[in-house]
Structure formats: structure tokens, C-alpha cells
Amino acid sequence: MIVSNTTPISNFLHLGKMEILKTIFKELHVPMAVHFEIDAYFSGDYQWQKCLDEDFIIRAEVQTSPKIKELMIHLHTFKLCRVFVILILDWSIC
Numbered sequence: 001m002i003v004s005n006t007t008p009i010s011n012f013l014h015l016g017k018m019e020i021l022k023t024i025f026k027e028l029h030v031p032m033a034v035h036f037e038i039d040a041y042f043s044g045d046y047q048w049q050k051c052l053d054e055d056f057i058i059r060a061e062v063q064t065s066p067k068i069k070e071l072m073i074h075l076h077t078f079k080l081c082r083v084f085v086i087l088i089l090d091w092s093i094c
Contacts, residue, residue: 006037009057018047022056024049024057036089 009028011053030038030087035057042048051057 004030004034006034008037009034009038010041013045013047015081016047018051018056022051027058028050029060030060032061 008021009018009030012021038048048057
């Protein structure tokens with residue numbers, strides 16, 4: 001499963017090159033916060049709508065774990081998306 005934050009998707013949409021991501025990945029999973037952030041700017045964009053219609057972008061609700069609830073007091077919401085990915089994938093932070 002490939003999980004993405006806003007920046008890579010937004011950059012490819014700005015360049016009009018979402019097809020590049022589609023050749024590399026079968027699908028991209030994004031938290032709802034990422035979907036809302038991209039949709040606020042690209043809601044009328046053909047490429048964005050096509051990615052949603054073809055289920056290339058998979059929207060997912062983030063389950064709030066006790067660790068995330070604890071961190072929410074200290075972190076901005078969009079930073080939590082990155083923390084979520086790190087916790088779910090059990091990555092170590094260097």
C-alpha cells in the first residue's frame with residue numbers, strides 16, 4: 001500500500017503529469033484530510049476527478065490511536081498524516 005501526503009499529488013497535478021504516478025503505482029491511499037486539502041484547490045481539475053473516478057486515489061479514514069490522540073495536543077493536523085504513516089508502517093525515525 002502506498003500512502004501519500006498532499007505535496008507529491010499536488011505537485012504532479014500542477015504539472016499536469018498525474019499519468020507518471022499512474023505508471024509507477026497501481027493506487028495511492030490518502031487520509032481524508034489530504035483528500036480535502038487537494039480537493040479544495042483542484043476540485044474542478046480534470047486529472048484530479050479522473051484519479052478519483054478511476055479509484056487511483058483511495059480515500060481512507062484515519063483511525064485515531066491513543067498515540068495519535070496524545071500527539072494531537074502538540075502537532076498541527078497535517079503533520080499528523082506523516083506521523084500516522086510512520087506509526088502504521090512501523091518505521092523508525094532517524
